[in-house]
Amino acid sequence: MTDRSRKQPRQREYDDPDESNRPLPWLFGVFAAGMVVWGGVYIMGPSARGNPSFGDGRTLAALEAAPAGVVDGAQLFTGKCAGCHQATGQGVAGVFPPLVASDWVTGSDARLVQILLHGVQGPMDVNGVTYNGLMPAWKSLSDEEIAAISTYIRSNWGNAASAVSAELIATERTRTADRTASWNGGAELESMP
Ligand code: HEC
Incomplete structure (x- = not known):
């Protein structure tokens, strides 16, 4: 009488499975x-x-040397410009023009500020190569920020032009306050009043 089928229904059941520890x-x-x-x-x-x-390879000494509250042109350049013009300022051949040894960068500071404020769209010659792309406008940046970026690109990678002051940005901003379009390539920039 050990046959399972002969037991009471409750006894015929197997135990519930148990997830043991x-x-x-x-x-x-x-x-x-x-x-x-x-x-x-x-x-x-x-x-x-x-x-x-x-990560950010700056040493403690370099960080302490940069006074607090001062806008960092190098950092702004990395964040806003290097994506197109590259960290080396060399640009990308045929697409994004170089900032190194470019007269647009090291020449007239007012003209550089205008390029940054309103951007450029249209053919422009940079170091003998014609570019026809779209340079965005940066007028949403503060005077101090545009001054810091301008000074940074004018004094790096062998460029050795004078620093640009926030006062110049303010003047240039007011002078072309009515403008909404980008500069129409190199020709319009060269004839800029
Ligand atoms: C989306 C890509 C892009 C970004 C971002 C950009 N640029 Fe440009 N930039 C261009 C292009 C394209 C031109 C050429 C415009 C043309 O052909 O009309 C140009 C032209 C220039 C020029 C004049 C030509 C030269 O090479 O000297 C300067 C100066 C310049 N950019 C500076 C800057 C700075 C400074 C920033 C950051 C605040 C910046 N650009 C961000 C694409 C970009």
Whole structure:
């Protein structure tokens, strides 16, 4: 009389499955801890220190040297311009003109400020190559910010033109306050009053 089918219905049932407490294999714990240590060393270890491809590579000394509250032209350039003109200021051949050794950058400061305030759309010659792209307008930036960017591009990568003051931006902004369109290429900029 041990036949299962002869038992009471309740007794014929198997027990409900039970998810018993099965801890992770300890080897997995060792592996995970190893990954955490390796990650920490990778991010903060000796090979990462001073490596410019890891985050912002500025040293504490450089940060302390930059007075607080002063607009940083290099930082603005990286954020707003380098995407097109590249961090090296060399641009992209045929598409984005170079700022290095460009007369538009190192020549008339007022004209440079106008390029930045209103942007350019139309053919313009830069170092012997004609570009016909679209340079966005930056008039939403403050006078101090445009001055800092202008000064940065005029004094880097071998460019050695004078600094641009926030007062000049204010003057140029008022002078062309009515303008809504971009400058129509190099010809209009050259004949700019
Ligand atoms: C979306 C891409 C783009 C961005 C962003 C951009 N530019 Fe330009 N820039 C251009 C193009 C394209 C031209 C050429 C316009 C043309 O052909 O009419 C140009 C032209 C110029 C010129 C005159 C030509 C030369 O190479 O000297 C200057 C100066 C300049 N840009 C500075 C800047 C600065 C400073 C910033 C950042 C505030 C900036 N640009 C952001 C695309 C860009």
